[in-house]
Amino acid sequence: MSLIEIKDLKVHYPIRSGFWNRVTDSVRAVDGVSFNIEAGETYGLVGESGSGKSTTGKSVVGLEKVTSGSIMYKGLDITKAENRRKLDYNHDVQMIFQDSLSSLNPRKRIEDIIAEPLRNFEHLNKDDEKLRVLQLLNIVGLDADALYKYPHQFSGGQRQRIGVARAVATNPKLIIADEPVSALDLSVQAQVLNFMKKIQREFGISYLFISHDLGVVRHMCNNIAIMNRGRLVEIGTRDDIYNHPLHIYTKRLLAAIPETDVNAREAHRASRLAVEAVYREQQSKYYDEHGEAYPLVQVTPTHAVALPQNVAQQLARQEGEVQA
Amino acid sequence: MAENFERHSDISAADLARLTQEAQAEATPSTAKIIWSEFKADKPAMAALIIIVGFILFVMIGALFINTPKMMETNIMGYFNQPFTADYWLGADSAGRSVAKQLIVGSRNSIGIAIGLTVISSTFGICWGLISGYFNGYIDWGMQRIYDFMMMLPMTMMIIVLVTIIPHYNSVTLTFIFSIFYWEGTSRLIRSRTLAESEKDYVAASKASGTSHWKIIFREIMPNISSLIIVDCTLSFAENIGVETGLSYLGFGLPSQTPSLGTMIANANDPNNITQYWWTWLPAALEIIILCLSISYVGQVLRRAADASQRQGALD
Numbered sequence: 001m002s003l004i005e006i007k008d009l010k011v012h013y014p015i016r017s018g019f020w021n022r023v024t025d026s027v028r029a030v031d032g033v034s035f036n037i038e039a040g041e042t043y044g045l046v047g048e049s050g051s052g053k054s055t056t057g058k059s060v061v062g063l064e065k066v067t068s069g070s071i072m073y074k075g076l077d078i079t080k081a082e083n084r085r086k087l088d089y090n091h092d093v094q095m096i097f098q099d100s101l102s103s104l105n106p107r108k109r110i111e112d113i114i115a116e117p118l119r120n121f122e123h124l125n126k127d128d129e130k131l132r133v134l135q136l137l138n139i140v141g142l143d144a145d146a147l148y149k150y151p152h153q154f155s156g157g158q159r160q161r162i163g164v165a166r167a168v169a170t171n172p173k174l175i176i177a178d179e180p181v182s183a184l185d186l187s188v189q190a191q192v193l194n195f196m197k198k199i200q201r202e203f204g205i206s207y208l209f210i211s212h213d214l215g216v217v218r219h220m221c222n223n224i225a226i227m228n229r230g231r232l233v234e235i236g237t238r239d240d241i242y243n244h245p246l247h248i249y250t251k252r253l254l255a256a257i258p259e260t261d262v263n264a265r266e267a268h269r270a271s272r273l274a275v276e277a278v279y280r281e282q283q284s285k286y287y288d289e290h291g292e293a294y295p296l297v298q299v300t301p302t303h304a305v306a307l308p309q310n311v312a313q314q315l316a317r318q319e320g321e322v323q324a
Numbered sequence: 325m326a327e328n329f330e331r332h333s334d335i336s337a338a339d340l341a342r343l344t345q346e347a348q349a350e351a352t353p354s355t356a357k358i359i360w361s362e363f364k365a366d367k368p369a370m371a372a373l374i375i376i377v378g379f380i381l382f383v384m385i386g387a388l389f390i391n392t393p394k395m396m397e398t399n400i401m402g403y404f405n406q407p408f409t410a411d412y413w414l415g416a417d418s419a420g421r422s423v424a425k426q427l428i429v430g431s432r433n434s435i436g437i438a439i440g441l442t443v444i445s446s447t448f449g450i451c452w453g454l455i456s457g458y459f460n461g462y463i464d465w466g467m468q469r470i471y472d473f474m475m476m477l478p479m480t481m482m483i484i485v486l487v488t489i490i491p492h493y494n495s496v497t498l499t500f501i502f503s504i505f506y507w508e509g510t511s512r513l514i515r516s517r518t519l520a521e522s523e524k525d526y527v528a529a530s531k532a533s534g535t536s537h538w539k540i541i542f543r544e545i546m547p548n549i550s551s552l553i554i555v556d557c558t559l560s561f562a563e564n565i566g567v568e569t570g571l572s573y574l575g576f577g578l579p580s581q582t583p584s585l586g587t588m589i590a591n592a593n594d595p596n597n598i599t600q601y602w603w604t605w606l607p608a609a610l611e612i613i614i615l616c617l618s619i620s621y622v623g624q625v626l627r628r629a630a631d632a633s634q635r636q637g638a639l640d
Contacts (some may be wrong), residue, residue: 061532091532103525109352109549120534131340135333144335144343149353166533171328202332 002036003174004060004093009033011055015306029055031230031292032069037174042200042207044132044221046214046253052209052230054098057176060208061095091121094167098179100159105149105187110137110162111147117170136165139202140195157188174206186274191219193220214257218242223302226250231293236303244319246305246312248279248286249293285311359629361637369625373616379615380435387432395425407603415603417591427607428621430583433495435615437439437584438564440499441506446557448503450546456511457518458541464515471508479505484576502567510556543551551630558623562616569612585612591594593631 010033012026030052037043047053058064060071061080066079073093076083084090094117097103104113114133124132134144140161150161160180167175177196181189193216198256199205202203211217217224224241226234226249245251255275259268279286286307288294293306299316307315335343353361363370402420407547442542455578456467485503487493493501521527524546530540546553565585571577572591581589588608591597598602628634 048374058528063528063531088534089534094531095532097529098523099525104528105530105548106525107550116530116535117533127337127340130344131335131337132329134343135329135335137328138333138335144349145347147344147347150352153352163529166529203328258510282545 003039003068004037004070004315005072006036006056006060007034007070007072008215009059009071010067011052011059011064012067028230030059032295033227033230034069034296035225035232036237037206037208038223039173040200040206040207041223042221045208045210046212046217046224046225047227048212048253051227053212053227054178056227057095057178057208057210059094060174061176062089063095088121090117090172091095092173093176094170094172094174095176095178096160096163096180100156100163100183101151103163104159106151109148109150113151113162114166114169117166121170132169134167139168139199140165143302154285155188155234156184160184160188160192164192164195164199168203168205171203172205174208176208176210178210179212182211182213182261182302189216196220205224214242214253226253228293229237229291231306232292232296233306234304235296240300240303244303246299246303246315247307248275248282252279260321329464355587355629357455358635358637359626362625362629362635365636366621366625369621372621373625375614375618376622379431383428383431385433386428390425390429392429392583393581395429396421396583404601404604414607415601417601418597423588423603423607426583426588427611430585430588430608433578433582433613434585435498436564437495437502437568438561440496441564441567442557442561444503445534446510446560450514450553452507453511453514453516454518454541454546457515458518458522458537458545460522468515471511474505475508476529477505481572482570484574487571487576493579495582498568498578502564506560506564506567510560513552513556514549517552518545521545521548551627554626554630555623558619558626559613562619565612565615577620 010028011030011269012028013025014023015023015025016022021117033056035043045053045056052083055064059066062078062084065251069079070077071079073089074087076087076296078087078089109281111130111133114136115129118129118132133147137144137146142158142161151162154162180196181192184192197220200207207220209217209220218238221238223237225232226241226247234241234245234250241250242254245254252275255272295310296304296306297309298304299312305312363373399420402412402416404418405416405420407413407415407423412422412424413428416422452467456464483501487498490497527540527544528546535544536625542563568577569586569589572584575590577586578584585608591603594604602604628636
């Protein structure tokens with residue numbers, strides 16, 4: 001059984017207008033998303049800005065009001081607040097935020113910030129709590145003298161590691177990492193990502209890794225879901241997505257990964273332009289008449305793509321994959 | 325679970341005392357220390373603080389030694405006595421009552437009302453604004469309609485009517501009557517900041533850490549708008565001294581047998597008093613000016629202490 005099963009998740013925001021301020025339409029931020037996260041794995045959720053990936057992540061932590069659909073954890077639907085309370089859900093599912101500065105309360109000392117989930121869920125005595133905080137700081141590679149400082153006294157990378165320490169404090173089973181490194185420079189990105197991997201090995205945590213950076217996702221994730229306009233367009237293993245992409249949106253994202261090989265610059269440019277040309281010409285083939293993605297169809301046991309059945313099979317043949 | 329952390333970190337219980345000590349040596353100074361160093365860096369504010377504290381202590385203690393009913397008795401021999409004499413340090417008014425003694429008791433009454441009013445109305449206004457802004461939605465809608473209704477009432481007129489209806493009122497009831505009408509400004513100000521503040525990630529992080537709504541409101545959001553609260557409280561304290569004074573001046577504040585800064589300034593109603601008997605109203609007017617200025621100086625220091633980028637103190 002999977003750790004978490006997300007089924008047909010929808011988050012719609014109403015648009016009000018007119019004299020009576022009635023609901024006339026809705027923004028479909030997340031529109032029918034289903035996937036499962038296994039224990040101990042890192043699941044990548046990739047997509048452009050506004051594709052609904054953060055909203056999905058927030059729904060999984062319980063921060064977003066879900067319109068319909070279910071998120072099953074230990075046999076209960078945690079989109080309902082009373083089920084979250086019953087399970088002490090946030091003891092097991094925590095979150096790392098994108099903006100490390102605004103996600104740490106500027107008026108609280110580091111000790112109080114990291115101890116917050118401990119105080120709510122574990123009720124340790126004072127010395128045990130302080131010891132746990134010191135151990136957490138040590139695990140993320142910070143010194144003990146950080147204990148009584150404030151968040152603004154740290155660098156971006158250090159702050160993000162404090163955020164990681166807070167998320168790990170209760171030894172959760174799943175951590176939602178919402179673009180945890182996109183605000184950091186490259187050397188610090190690697191540092192934080194390696195800490196996250198180390199913690200995953202040591203504590204057996206699953207990550208839902210939300211990112212728009214396919215390079216980072218490749219480094220972190222076993223399974224990847226590609227999201228576009230509130231829907232999933234492709235699900236697969238790392239190999240499926242990077243070596244046999246089927247949907248044009250995935251291909252565009254892959255083409256957008258910057259290459260540092262100066263000699264092959266012209267070739268990369270040509271391949272990017274080729275993908276873009278395909279997208280322009282064949283948009284109607286990949287999206288339905290409303291410009292939305294089709295429902296997912298299975299191509300191989302691990303690989304699914306949002307295309308009509310016949311198109312998917314034809315593309316899969318071209319890619320030389322085994323039929324499901 | 326705890327073993328899990330023991331295994332992956334090289335810190336054990338034995339290191340706790342040593343590491344705590346190390347951390348304390350590096351600790352950022354506490355808020356009280358920061359405020360004190362701000363006062364030390366700003367001499368006029370330090371003077372203002374001494375004036376306020378000294379003066380409030382002086383009138384509070386001094387008023388205990390004055391027999392108010394006896395003081396307020398008419399003494400025809402002291403009719404407009406000149407100031408700086410042995411019996412009347414600051415002269416006497418038309419009823420021959422000592423201005424100096426009236427000033428002490430009156431200040432006690434006026435400042436007491438201002439403090440009481442600030443505490444009650446600000447506490448209520450802050451809670452109202454925080455709750456309304458944090459919960460948003462229907463709760464906010466309902467609370468804001470009550471606010472709109474209260475704003476619509478003509479405040480001064482309502483107070484005058486209430487004061488007339490209530491037969492025996494004193495400074496305590498007057499404080500409560502004022503408090504009904506003076507929380508709105510604070511609440512709207514706090515609500516607007518709370519709306520912005522509760523969208524921030526640290527609030528989401530607290531929710532994800534399982535912290536309750538009330539704890540988030542009062543332990544997470546309130547400290548973050550504390551600079552706004554401090555400035556608003558000091559300003560409204562200065563303003564509230566004026567509220568009582570203004571109404572007493574109009575004759576609807578404290579009863580005439582209870583001296584206050586307002587009743588003393590009301591002496592200036594008479595053009596004769598303004599020109600010839602200046603000692604009947606000038607001390608009270610000067611006192612209000614000095615107090616309000618000092619309070620705003622202190623408020624500025626508190627605001628600077630709450631905002632790291634504005635600090636002038638030596639501590640970092």
